[in-house]
Amino acid sequence: MPRAADYLQPTMHPVYARLLCMDLRKRGFSQEQILAGSGLDWQALHSENRLLSLEQMGRLVLQAETLSGCPWLGLEVGAMTQVAAHGQLGYAAVASADLRSLIGVIQRYSPLRLSGLHLQGAETGERFEMLALERFEMRRISEFIYGNLATISLRLLETASGTLDLQQLRFAFPFARPQWAAEYHRFLGPNIEFDAAVYRFSMPLEWLDWPCLTADAELARLALRDCEYQLQHLNQTDGWSGRVRQRLLTAEGRYPTLDELAEEFHMSTRTLIRRLREEGSQYQELLDQVRQELACWLLVHTELSIEAVAERLGYSDTSNFSRTFRRWLGMPPNAFRASRDETAPQQNLP
The missing domain is CATH 3.90.1520.10 (H-NOX domain)
Structure with missing residues (x-):
């Protein structure tokens, strides 16, 4: 799978x-x-x-x-x-x-x-x-x-x-x-x-x-x-932005806060913010990118309900997730899924 x-x-x-x-x-x-x-x-x-x-x-x-x-x-x-x-x-x-x-x-x-x-x-x-x-x-x-x-x-x-x-x-x-x-x-x-x-x-x-x-x-x-x-240097090209992104991709819905990430990286929160800013990035921007891409992947490749997708992304309120998804892609998640249904096989995930 x-x-x-x-x-x-x-x-x-x-x-x-x-x-x-x-x-x-x-x-x-x-x-x-x-x-x-x-x-x-x-x-x-x-x-x-x-x-x-x-x-x-x-x-x-x-x-x-x-x-x-x-x-x-x-x-x-x-x-x-x-x-x-x-x-x-x-x-x-x-x-x-x-x-x-x-x-x-x-x-x-x-x-x-x-x-x-x-x-x-x-x-x-x-x-x-x-x-x-x-x-x-x-x-x-x-x-x-x-x-x-x-x-x-x-x-x-x-x-x-x-x-x-x-x-x-x-x-x-x-x-x-x-x-x-x-x-x-x-x-x-x-x-x-x-x-x-x-x-x-x-x-x-x-x-x-x-x-x-x-x-x-x-x-x-x-x-x-x-x-x-x-x-x-292929695996280092994204610098601190890449490291933060990679950590968020493996978070499984329980996304670490900026303070928690800084602690994991053995630096102060202020230092992590500065390093991301030097690369033209921010924690919230990276978190939004990861959530958006993961949401699209789950909607296309699985049969998880909209509620289950929202939960996997760390949203306790499905309506909040739907509003955010509409802001990302200009359509609600169910419309996005319907538009992709014929282009990719779906699978059940535990």
């Missing part, structure tokens, strides 16, 4: 949410329409580099697919993504000497952009195969994530090596064949499999030795140095 804490952990770089927003703006939708029901703030999303959780990204993707009527948005957004969007990871990849090195860079440093997947490469006969293993179930965001991963990978390979023969590539996706499967063939070529156990991408083994047209030894060295530094 999936855990809420998995879905609420910082997982995805916000640049991919921004690209999705940009696509929707090009289609004529307003900021308000795009973020309706997501709980995200436009200015914060486009100015801060705090990682998003799968729950946050999932709400944005669902709204995007509803607005656009385009459930293959992951493919489209990935296909338009420039190398620069991947930061130093993108530069290190395309500056590699050959495709073998490029793929090695992607494997090692992909957690900098999406930590919910573990990429694993292997040589199988005369082909090289890349698997994407889920650290936890992607569920309703699965198609967007894997479609996006496929076209992003293809674009990076084409940037580095020139035009690729799509007849030689194979893709397998871990979900049922959708009605719009033709779009997968349009972007990725003829060799597409659905209902696979895991996501797979493969190409001829001999391609690994192809030199990169964009090879740049000095750029690769500098970019790899930055990537390695970021990887070593």
Whole structure:
């Protein structure tokens, strides 16, 4: 059974949410329409580099697919993504000497952009195969994530090596064949499999030795140095805000007060307030974020009553929870659940 804490952990770089927003703006939708029901703030999303959780990204993707009527948005957004969007990871990849090195860079440093997947490469006969293993179930965001991963990978390979023969590539996706499967063939070529156990991408083994047209030894060295530094500090990027958030995620409804947190961290309350303020954050803001995301997760993934959800979030008054939820997302919790019922299977929790 999936855990809420998995879905609420910082997982995805916000640049991919921004690209999705940009696509929707090009289609004529307003900021308000795009973020309706997501709980995200436009200015914060486009100015801060705090990682998003799968729950946050999932709400944005669902709204995007509803607005656009385009459930293959992951493919489209990935296909338009420039190398620069991947930061130093993108530069290190395309500056590699050959495709073998490029793929090695992607494997090692992909957690900098999406930590919910573990990429694993292997040589199988005369082909090289890349698997994407889920650290936890992607569920309703699965198609967007894997479609996006496929076209992003293809674009990076084409940037580095020139035009690729799509007849030689194979893709397998871990979900049922959708009605719009033709779009997968349009972007990725003829060799597409659905209902696979895991996501797979493969190409001829001999391609690994192809030199990169964009090879740049000095750029690769500098970019790899930055990537390695970021990887070593990945779990520390949110500072004290991240530590407070993590503690709140594991609180199970009995949320510690600011004074109690300060005591746990062996510092004065004033010091904790100052450290959070230095990071542009506040305790109450973090508590609201955790409660909002957990509320959405429980409403979508479980059959708990509204009263039980309120209790799990530490609200003794269900009406107070409903008013707060409406302030967060512009709709009451029962309306939010109804709007998501068809997009995610539910489970009973004890």
